[in-house]
Amino acid sequence: MSTVTVDGPARTVTPVRRSWFSDVGLVMSRELRPVVREPFSVVFGLIQPLVFLGLFGPLLAGSVGAAGGFSGAEVWQWFVPAILVMTTLFGTSTTGSNLQFEMQTGAHERLLVTPLSRSSQLVGRSLKEIVPLVAQAVIVVLVMLPFGFRADPVGAVLGLAMLAVLGVGLGSLSYALAIAVRKQEWMFWVVQQTVLFPLLILSGMLLPLETGPQWMKVASAFDPLRWVVEAERALFAGDLTSGAVAAGWLAAVLTAVVGLAVGVRTLLRSTD
Amino acid sequence: MIQTRGLTKDFVVSSTETVHAVRGIDLDIAPGELVAVLGPNGAGKSTTMRMLTTLVRPTSGTATVAGVDVVADPATVRRHIGYVGQGNGAGHQQRAADELTMQGQVYGLDRISARRRTGELLDALDLTALARRKVSDLSGGQRRRLDVALGLVHAPRLLFLDEPTTGLDPHNRANLWEHIARLRAEHDMTIVLTTHYLDEADTMAERVVVVDHGQVIADDTADGLKRTLAGDRVVLTVAVPGTAGQVASIVGSLRGARDVTVTGDRVDARVADAGAAVPELVLAASATGTPLLEALAVRPTLDDVFLALTGRRLRDEGSRVTDIPTEETAA
Structure with missing residues (x-):
């Protein structure tokens, strides 16, 4: 990277070009700084998944688990990977509200007038999502190990990587939504909530889809989270070569590619 | 630039x-x-x-x-x-x-x-x-x-x-x-x-x-x-009620004076240089038996400029919310 120095306030700086990747790195580190300094947001983001694990998990074991032929620790093998996907979904789908706030205050506008490329601003923000979601996933896994949850080490690492890819896509879509509805900020939450729960239920995170009606099974095929949830279950169980894993990667990568493309396009068009 | x-x-x-x-x-x-x-x-x-x-x-x-x-x-x-x-x-x-x-x-x-x-x-x-x-x-x-x-x-x-x-x-x-x-x-x-x-x-x-x-x-x-759009103003208040018209005539005869208006005992006019005009007008009014109670030299503001340009006060307009969209709100 080319650099310049300034010897004193009266010296004019000669502006230089930075690479796109260093721009992404700068934006990402800026976004991460408050998270690292005040990690409470990561902890707060865990409350909902832990509530599901603590209150919904036992119900699952007592009803669906018994009917489905699994109980006790086996329920956790089925439920914990799904909770990791849920944590990713909740965390990244709301992240656009941070951008909304920066649009309201003027910080987003200030960055738009700098030489940072517009696409790097969106990609840097989206990549930042990886750190809190991986941290949260690790905490959930560690919390559940004493309760009998087993995590294949290689599968767990691959599972976290898949969540990271998915999170980048979902985060980008959340940013795109925030930019698209900037004239009516309340619309962000309306759309986010409207989309969130169908995606969540149709993914089979909370209850097995096998017992659902046929139309639900068909609809779930179009929910990328379903494929990621099934892949995470296979990965944490150590079934690394399962077809479900390949399908999960495809769904996660597609979500990331589409999310980034939509996000960058929305940001670029917002100033036309 | x-x-x-x-x-x-x-x-x-x-x-x-x-x-x-x-x-x-x-x-x-x-x-x-x-x-x-x-x-x-x-x-x-x-x-x-x-x-x-x-x-x-x-x-x-x-x-x-x-x-x-x-x-x-x-x-x-x-x-x-x-x-x-x-x-x-x-x-x-x-x-x-x-x-x-x-x-x-x-x-x-x-x-x-x-x-x-x-x-x-x-x-x-x-x-x-x-x-x-x-x-x-x-x-x-x-x-x-x-x-x-x-x-x-x-x-x-x-x-x-x-x-x-x-x-x-x-x-x-x-x-x-x-x-x-x-x-x-x-x-x-x-x-x-x-x-x-x-x-x-x-x-x-x-x-x-x-x-x-x-x-x-x-x-x-x-x-x-x-200077070009608003100009200095003089505001004169007569000491003897009913003599504002005579004072207005004196002001009107001053070189460069324009827009002379009379409101009660007050005479208002635009002049080229209010600082020079005020002592001249005070002396002239006194000499004609129509002494002044008060004589003010008023320098114009940019609001006067805006008024001269548009017929509106910028101070009033500035606080008005318009429906012209900003870039953030526009399509």
Whole structure:
């Protein structure tokens, strides 16, 4: 990277070009700084998944688990990977509200007038999502190990990587939504909530889809989270070569590619 | 430094309605000038600034900033300009020094140079003690000083200030302008300022561009505008009731006097030089047996200029909310 120095306030700086990747790195580190300094947001983001694990998990074991032929620790093998996907979904789908706030205050506008490329601003923000979601996933896994949850080490690492890819896509879509509805900020939450729960239920995170009606099974095929949830279950169980894993990667990568493309396009068009 | 020709911006707000926010602005700003763009809300001054800073794309016309076309090469324009917008440019969850250092790195400074530059600017703007404070914990005046520092990190040759003192109390406004004036002298910068504070444009700017309904309606120094468009006034109150008409005749005979009006015991008129006219009129009135109770020399303000140009008071217009969209709200 080319650099310049300034010897004193009266010296004019000669502006230089930075690479796109260093721009992404700068934006990402800026976004991460408050998270690292005040990690409470990561902890707060865990409350909902832990509530599901603590209150919904036992119900699952007592009803669906018994009917489905699994109980006790086996329920956790089925439920914990799904909770990791849920944590990713909740965390990244709301992240656009941070951008909304920066649009309201003027910080987003200030960055738009700098030489940072517009696409790097969106990609840097989206990549930042990886750190809190991986941290949260690790905490959930560690919390559940004493309760009998087993995590294949290689599968767990691959599972976290898949969540990271998915999170980048979902985060980008959340940013795109925030930019698209900037004239009516309340619309962000309306759309986010409207989309969130169908995606969540149709993914089979909370209850097995096998017992659902046929139309639900068909609809779930179009929910990328379903494929990621099934892949995470296979990965944490150590079934690394399962077809479900390949399908999960495809769904996660597609979500990331589409999310980034939509996000960058929305940001670029917002100033036309 | 800046040249625009026929610069326009239309916002399509619905299928049947288009707002013509800027209508063919021609502007030339030379290096080193401090130019204030003055006008009421919705006049088009901020939209013009946002086109010049590449925040919105012009509908038609051309604009070059620092010799670079804003449409053809917006990225290069951004490398050459500093911008202080109407909002707070620093992220509220960030620390003041971190935002400044990051801004320096954005412009190509390595981390060490960016930190050194951060220290210089924090010191120059009396923010050193607040370097590690979260932006959300700073006062309004402190945040604005930080915004100015962010705009100056790369020592730009051209700085855009979009209503930099809006919302600040008089003390903080004066303090901010003191800093800007000193830094301008150090950096030899061109500054383009939008404001609806008339006194700010009057005292700080070397040139005032008045914009109304998306067009430039006047462009001169503040003194030049006042002299040619408004002029000095004298306001005389007669000591003997009923003699205002005679005094008005005396005023009317004064060379250069115009727009003589009588309201009760008061006579109001425009004159070329109020300071010279007042003693002359006091003596003449006294000599004709119509002594004056009070004689005032009134220098015009930019508000008088705006009144002369448009028939409206800028002070009234400035506080009016219009329905012309901003770039953030427009399609």
